[in-house]
Amino acid sequence: METLINRFLSYVKIDTQSDPNSKTTPSTEKQWNLATELAYELERIGLRDVTIDDHAYIMATLPSNIEKEVPVIGFISHFDTSPDFNGTDINPRIINNYDGKDIILNEAQNIILSPDYFEDLLQYKGQTLITTDGTTLLGADDKAGITEIVTAMEYLVQHPEIKHGKIRVAFTPDEEIGRGAHKFDVEKFGADWAYTMDGSQIGELEYENFNAASAKVVITGKSVHPGYAKGKMVNSITIANEFIGILPPEETPQNTTGREGFFHVHHIKGEIEHTEFEMIIRDHNKERFEERKKLLLKITEKLNSMYGPCIHLELKDQYFNMREKVEPVMHIVEIAKEAMVEIGITPIVKPIRGGTDGSQLSFMGLPCPNIFAGGHNFHGKYEYVPVESMQKAVEVIIKICELTATKKYET
Template sequence: MQHIIDRFLKYVKIDTQSDPKSKTTPSTEKQWHLADLLVEELLEIGMEEVSIDNNAYITATLPSNLNIEVPTIGFISHFDTSPDFTATNVNPQIIEDYDGKDIVLNAHENIVLSPDYFEDLLQYKGQTLITTDGTTLLGADDKAGITEIVTAMEYLINHPEIKHGKIRVGFTPDEEIGRGAHHFDVEKFDADWAYTMDGSQIGELEFENFNAASAKVIIKGKSVHPGYAKNKMVNAISIASEFLEILPPEETPQNTEGREGFFHVHHIQGSIEHAEFELIVRDHDKDHFEKRKQLLRNITDKLNSIHGNCITLELKDQYFNMREKVEPVYHIVEIAKEAMEAMRVTPIIKPIRGGTDGSQLSYMGLPCPNIFAGGHNFHGKYEYIPVESMIKATEVIIKICELVAKKAV
């Protein structure tokens, strides 16, 4: 247990927060710090064909130890952390033999991780938890996945009696800002299929995700003295409010679950002369997704007809539901399910209410379901991960490699 804890803590203490405003890849220079370390570690544990490109994409190979043809499989995780919450000076806390009660993350700020609010905590009673100190995120998304992949490869190298085919691993930057697969060389990776280790709680196994788009609404107003503004002033703030009021109030992240889609406004700023806001559009159903985007266009057209063409809508697709690409090769999901059951993990097959590199990679020709990494409450100060979940994820990776080889015999 201590070995996997030490590796995880080493990774999360390195700030790798990505930046959606940056035009470079990786989007932040500090992501290189962990990327370079990972290259060193992969070489140290004995991986072959270890490489890192100019965009910080890392790949490596564990050669087959069989003399028969076995499908080449891959395991992929991202090393950036979310820009939603600070990742500077991550100071993890280790809670051994968790008693099921409140965990004080930060006494000075009265920040408490409580099972009264986060009920999932109770399923980990008696286990070892790693939490934040209440001032940063933790970074289990997705440094837990990297920890598990590196640890699994190290175990296979040290236990050649476990037979496996060729295994490829890949670590990517900028997944949190939707660019994790943008420069991924699928042809060079040369795997028949892969798995992202980027899910949440133990047991998660996902092969469908949201269709996703981003939108930016820009409103140009006209500032006139309020005492003489009739039929002259165009208040960009008021028009922004009018736009948002037309969106269905029940179709937001806090009011939806399962396969229900939503609109999510995450940034807004404004003055009388200029206002803008950004939102994301999500839906598992392709037709519903297209209707959501059309609603934004319709609102824009309606308000422009009223207020004189003052609104610009920038709408961009980000990624699509990978189910369409994975279902034709559903046996790769079945193998992961079998591996979990062999490790006494109950599979939880459900749609991702988010996205992973795997969604884009599947459309790039690399079918790529998503497997749990073990963390909870990503992107904030209440993030935590049970060490036992990381161990189980590592065991699942090893078992998948073993099962693929056995099925090829």
């Protein structure tokens, strides 16, 4: 596991945060620092056809070592990290033989990773954890996935007795800002299907995700002296409050789970004459997703009829539930489940309460379920990853490659 740990630490110490306000790809110049290192490393471990394009998308090939024709499969992870929290000067900590108690991440700032709050910690008692120092995120999302793919490919190169077909790997920028698949060349990748290594706890296997849209609401008001405002003032702030108040109060992220959808207002700013707020709309069910968008249109129409044409609503679809693209080829999920079972992992098949490059790729013609990478508490100072989970992810990748090379899964 030492190689696995060292590889992961070398990746997370390189700052690769993406920037949603940037119009370039990658969205930040610093993502190139890891991208170029990864391209070099793939060549060093013995992969072929290593390419890195003008937008930092990396692809490489592990050639087949069998004579018969079998499906070409792929493994994909992203190297950018979330802009939601500090990702500069990451200083990981290694906790050997975790004792199940509180972990003091930062004594000076009294930042504690506690199983009293994060109960998942207890399932890793006795294992090796990699945590933050309490001042940054860790970057296991998704540098754990990259580590696992590179390590698995290196192992297969070094162990030709393990039979497999042609394997393609790819690493992408800007997944954290929803653009990881936008410039992915599916035809060039040339796989029949792929797996993103971008899930959380050990055993996770996902082929459903939210249908997603964004909404921006802009309200124009009229400012009049409050002492003489009757019948004249239009307060855009109160109209924004009224708009938000019509939304179902129980349908928010903090009140939903599983396949339950939500509205999430995540940004608002305003004054009397101008207020704008942004929200995201999420639902696994396509019909309910469309109903949610219609509700926003109805609220806009209602309030505009009350206050005049003061509200402008901008709705944009972001991605869709990949289930409809994966269900016709469910054998690709069954292979992953079988791989987990064969190495002693109980598959946890559940919907993703979020998005994934795999969703967009599935709609681009590359069916792409998501497999655990092992990390927890992504995008913040409490992020951690058990090394043993990463090792198991490596074994799952290897086993999938083996299973796909058997006659049972020929297509």
